[in-house]
Amino acid sequence: MENAIKRNDNFYLKEEKLRSKKKTELVSTVVINVLIAIFALIWIIPIVWLLVTAFSKYTGIDTMHFFPAQGWTLNNFKVVLFEPDSVCQYVAWFKNTFVIAIFSCLISTTFVLMVSYAFSCMRFKGRQTMMKFSIILNMFPGVLSMIAVYFVMKQLGLTNSHVGMVIVYSAGSGLGYLICKGFMDTIPTTIREAARLDGASEAQIFFKIILPLSKPIIVYTVISAFLAPWADFVFAKLMLNSGISSDWTVAIGLYNMLGKDLKSHYFSIFCAGGLLISIPISVLFLLMQKYYVEGVTGGASKG
Amino acid sequence: MASNKEVHASSIGEAFEMFFKNIKNYFADFGKALSKGDIAVKLSTVLMGAGYFARKKFIVGLLTMLMEAAFIFMCIFYAAPNLAKFGTLGDTVRSTQFDPLTMQNTVIEGDNSFLILLNSVIVLFLFVVFILLWIHNIKRAYELQQDYEKGVHINTFVEDVKSLFNGRFNVTLLALPTVGIVLMNIIPILILIAVAFTNYDQQHMPPSALFTWVGLANFKNIINLSSGSSAFGYAFFKVLGWTLVWAFFSTFTCFLGGIVMAKLITYRKVKFPKFWRTLFVVTIAVPQFVTLLLVRYFFGDTGIVNSFCASIGITDFLKSIGLVASHLSYIPFLTHPGWAKFMIIMINIWVGVPYQMLIATGVLLNIPESQIESAKLDGANTWQIFWHITMPYVLFVEGPTLITDFVRNINNFNVIYLLTQDTFVTTNQTLANANAKEVDLLVTWLFRLTNDYYNYKMASVIGIIVFVICAVFSLIAFSRFLANGREESYQ
Helix, strand or coil: CHHHHHHHHHHHHHHHHHHHHHHHHHHHHHHHHHHHHHHHHHHHHHHHHHHHHHCECCCCCCCCCCCCCCCECCHHHHHHHHCCCCCCCHHHHHHHHHHHHHHHHHHHHHHHHHHHHHHHHCCCCCHHHHHHHHHHHHCCCHHHHHHHHHHHHHHCCCCCCHHHHHHHHHHHHHHCCHHHHHHHHCCCHHHHHHHHHCCCCHHHHHHHHHHHHCHHHHHHHHHHHHHHHHHCCHHHHHHCCCCCHHHCCHHHHHHHHCCCCCHHHHHHHHHHHHHHHHHHHHHHHHHHHHHHHHHHHHHHHHC | CCCCCCCCCCCHHHHHHHHHHHHHHHHHHHHHHHHHCCHHHHHHCCCCCHHHHHCCCHHHHHHHHHHHHHHHHHHHHHHHHHHHCCCCCCCCCCEEEEECCCCEEEEECCCCHHHHHHHHHHHHHHHHHHHHHHHHHHHHHHHHHHHHHHCCCCCCHHHHHHHCCCCCHHHHHHHHHHHHHHHHHHHHHHHHHHHCCECCCHHHCCCCCCCCECCCHHHHHHHCCCCCCCCHHHHHHHHHHHHHHHHHHHHHHHHHHHHHHHHHHHCCCCCCHHHHHHHHHHHHHCCHHHHHHHHHHHCCCCCHHHHHHHHCCHHHHHHHCCCCCCCCCCCCCCCCHHHHHHHHHHHHHHHHHHHHHHHHHHHHHCCCHHHHHHHHHCCCCHHHHHHHHHHHHHHHHHHHHHHHHHHHHHCCHHHHHHHHCCCCCCCCHHHHHCCCCCCCCHHHHHHHHHHCCCCHHHHHHHHHHHHHHHHHHHHHHHHHHCCCCCCCCCC
């Protein structure tokens, strides 16, 4: 009898616990979703500001209103795309940056793949030394030696030229092989050995076996190399210093719009230009991010 | 071919030991080739390529000889005139002279110290390359002699070329990238190092003036704390302090923020995780120079955040608790040193967390499920699992990236420059004397010194110091994280 009552008590206790657990579960679900919404809001506010200011009729920086108070317009985009003036040469900048990006992307990707294959799939005298040396060399940030780079390029007559920009962006790219090599390290050696037994040369293995298998990392390398010139600001500012605005890249062009005297007339145009360049870059970036994560995590655990 | 077996060093000490052993072997081989080689090998020391001719490799021999000729040509017409002035970096200043024939002043070009330096560095680099090739040529000649004596087949020229796509494919692959790296990385770094020992600055600007060697004067200047003639010592330690503080906080806030964010988004109770993730990723897809410049005006002294804070009373509240000076009518988000430093780190969280979240999501997905399951069976709760399984795993995978991020943050030019250039003005006179600001990192300071003040000598010194700092951190990190035996622990 007593035992039966006890068991009954236990049963009710359990029931009670379950119900309260459900309650806390609900509360925590709400809390966590609200939390994430707040974070998302913080992160998206500047982007929304960029978006709405690009459509604003007021050309300066509106310090009182978040949303354009003077009404909406497409005029900023019209100025950016069809009405170049001495300050805003957006189409020309876009073209310059695009050409530079294409060529530096081609060269960089080729270099990275070449170095990665040599270090990952081949064994030769001095390989370890070269790898260590390149890691140390890579620690020397480009910003530091850029003045010397500038003088070397000036000596070669390549400042204020887009060829010079391509060289600046791609010549040293062989050092950035780590992620790509990390990926190639994961390709089983047996595949290469089998090919070698079949009489394939190293070059054939490189082109016909390793490259097709490395598609994800090639996509990553291509996109990241293509994006670099769009985001670079320092080298472009240093190298393209002639003051001829039609020679600039998008980054310096847009930066120039926010100069002391210009920003009250060009702020909303800056936003429109910034928005336009963000769209293709975002698309590419979203494509790349998958491979980016794979590359970083895969490469990191392989060393 | 020499043995292809590789020995891995497991510590820095061993790495150095191996390095010196390799150098010793390198020269030992060279000495052996010289002493035991026949007449052709010995002739190769003077007439490069002789060893190839002796083994009927005429084309390679000819190419080697042509290279030697080109080098001698270079020595006479390029190296000699430059190296002759390398000791002084030039002695003739540019001058103007009245020309009675044209009745005008003509400019007589003097020496250009920088060109002499640049060309000399290139020449010295070529010398080193040539010596290496010279040694290689002798060793190779001896190898050919040995092959010949043993009756081993010696490759014809066609076979040599073919081997560039097979056994020696690495040479083909690495040739062009190496040239690029020499041009863009090695030569500039050598020049930078050389400039640090000169007095190259605004008063000594070629081509109108000369500069010369000053020994260690610039290095003494930068560690000299007495605020006498220059403020560089004071500014240097201040900027260095902030650089390290910044690198530490920016790396760890973003790292932890990224993990928390990834955990939050992948938490089972969260609705629409894909939507949230895309939202965060979009914020980093917009180029930094757009968002950072935007945020700079967002938080400007007369910016929209200030209007908002003033209207709801936050500004007055901050004044009453003393966080904002009472004479200001705004919050100096990016104009007061303390506030600016705080805001820069905050804004950097905004910039950096989505990146780290992306990586962390990938890493978290790869955690071995079995470990978590067994921990659960042992009765571990969520927190214990997070601290004892998740974090060690994440640290293991991301450890090297964390250090690279730290080094990258020491050199994070974009965030600081785009947020503070033109808007932040220092009130500290001693710092201003050295052209530095409170919010400067070593790299932004260096950039300003070169770009605005042409103070190349001090910029070079700073550049070398930054490199040493980065190298030390990286070496420690790589030896800790990539030491042998650690790589397999999660495989």
